[in-house]
Amino acid sequence: MPVLLEMRSITKTFPGVKALADVNLVVREGEIHAICGENGAGKSTLMKVLSGVYPYGDYSGEILYRGDEARFGDIRASEHAGIVIIHQELALIPGMSITENIFLGNEPRKGVAIDWKAAQRRAQELMKLVGLNEDPDTLIKDIGVGKQQLIEIAKAFAKDVKLLILDEPTAALNESDSRQLLDLLREFKTQGITSIIISHKLNEIEAVADSITILRDGKTIETLDVKADGVNEDRIVRGMVGRDMSSRFPDYTPNIGEVFFEVRDWTVRHPITDRLVTKHANFSVRRGEVVGFAGLMGAGRTELAMSLFGRSYGTWLSGQVFKDGQEIRLRTVSEAIEHGLAYVSEDRKAIGLNLLDDIKTSIVAAKPAKIAHHGVIDEVAEHRVAEQYRQDLRIKTPSVDEGIAKLSGGNQQKVVLAKWMFSDPDLLILDEPTRGIDVGAKYEIYGIIHRLAEQGKGVVVISSELPELIGLCDRIYTVFEGTITGEVLRADADPERLMKQMTTTKKMPV
Missing domain, CATH: 3.40.50.300 (P-loop containing nucleotide triphosphate hydrolases)
Structure with missing residues (x-):
């Protein structure tokens, strides 16, 4: 040609x-x-x-x-x-x-x-x-x-x-x-x-x-x-x-503790119509555990996550949330953050970041009070914190004073993760955390997720890529039309089983 x-x-x-x-x-x-x-x-x-x-x-x-x-x-x-x-x-x-x-x-x-x-x-x-x-x-x-x-x-x-x-x-x-x-x-x-x-x-x-x-x-x-x-x-x-990657996922041995976060009978209505986007959802997360949510587009995974994070989606109808055995109220995003929840949106550019900000401002944005004195940001502490995350997460940038818009997608995603890690959450919800980023950056983000779990935190991963969920998560819940239809342990997870549970309203046994 x-x-x-x-x-x-x-x-x-x-x-x-x-x-x-x-x-x-x-x-x-x-x-x-x-x-x-x-x-x-x-x-x-x-x-x-x-x-x-x-x-x-x-x-x-x-x-x-x-x-x-x-x-x-x-x-x-x-x-x-x-x-x-x-x-x-x-x-x-x-x-x-x-x-x-x-x-x-x-x-x-x-x-x-x-x-x-x-x-x-x-x-x-x-x-x-x-x-x-x-x-x-x-x-x-x-x-x-x-x-x-x-x-x-x-x-x-x-x-x-x-x-x-x-x-x-x-x-x-x-x-x-x-x-x-x-x-x-x-x-x-x-x-x-x-x-x-x-x-x-x-x-x-x-x-x-x-x-x-x-x-x-x-x-x-x-x-x-x-x-x-x-x-x-x-x-x-x-x-x-520039090298062979014999595995797309880092070697990792989980150390899973007791259940510390539990959702019971969570039901949410669409913000405009009468349609239920989450129907009587029940699930739990253990300390040190990575829990996956699998479902086709429109299944209700994001709606469930956002509604839990301070009722930032839809109209809450019923349900309870327990942390360490005590019921907690998550009526606003501020309350969710104070109770140790963090949510990384699937749309990092429209929701996760302000593209007009610089890196250091973005990293402390979820909990600026941690480095404020009498309501005024300590700029020296802000720079120190951002620089530490730049090094720890290997964010490729010449300076934390650079604008977010100049970063590649993978590095923007690392900044979003840094922002919520800075809030020191007990439960981190990651919605499509590797969408639009390359295999090398994915590998690094998987390593970050494992490090969070090693610290005893719970991590929830929502992903449309079944191989990612199978390779990363200790347990996987499946969702179809707002209903949690099953729960699969990592050892039993395969694409065929997950897909079957993602396309039926019939609840499957563990």
Whole structure:
């Protein structure tokens, strides 16, 4: 296949950090080309250089596109050339319709007026291309994340895409939506459309990619031909981290104590409708234990966790919480924190962090009173605490004075963990703690979870990845439509058993 894109000796520097150093990338027409690497390896930065987010003159090196040198001054220039990037954080406006989102800034016109009838017809044609059958007047907020991802791709087709770049396209999707999206990429390939995909889901990369370029520490390590080189997940991991990882989970021997946290008959109603999102839930956590919650998207795992954490979701109807044998009241987030609970949200950017803050401010945010005197933050103590967590959790940053927004996803997740560890919780609830981060960062976070358990704390892990729950947790509860349907010990856990319990309302024996 002829070469469509060549990036030569791309170097991009930020203050104090060389994000890319002489990176080379060759992409051929009609292929699906994956870019892999740990968080902070430079993957997204390289794509921002390509798409004009970082304009010509803001980096060194050259870009050859369709045989000619490309000097994109902004993202509109790259889109005009047929290069469209879909970022991990979808750029859709919830309160606008599908049609309005697809053609935002690119509306078809009749004279000086927008031709909305033509826009709706074209929107339906574009949705058909990506396998969607929705009313074009539907608001974005009224469709699921999987369909929103397809709307972003439909937007790309509205711009006559030749090279489609997808940054973590399946990070927030369930297995069914992920499979549909990957099938769509294969279909685009038959139509001659070239795709570049960045993903931490190595099984998906192995299944869909023709070629894989691996970046490490801002440098090109190698490019693999998936079929010719016999590429598998272990081979990709070795290129990403520079070593073999014989196990994806650290060696760990649990030391589990007595039950210290117990939930009885917990029932919560949806904040708007009469639907019950949590139905008479009962579960317990022992000291030093890692407890998993498995369920399909929409099963009610997050709703259960958030409702326990200061009733921050839905309407509480009934139920009791006991800690060390005494009933406790968790009516507000402040009460939850005072009783030793911490909750790491599945959405670190929207809920877990303020991206305008610096690292040190974020780390002490959950319990600033610990380093305050007469209501005033001790800045020396704040810096000392943040620096200690930076070292302990190996947060990659030149300084704790740096902004949160400059960190990679894995390092942002470590800051969220540090924030709640600083509050010194007895029970730490982690909702999708490794979503959108690479295998190396996952390994480090698993180690942090084990260290917390070794300190006698209880850890609850909510995850959509069954291998993660099986490899990490001592016990796993399964949830279906707001009901806890079973409890499985680690020794008895396998994907088939968990999936069976995740798809039925019938409660299974331990």
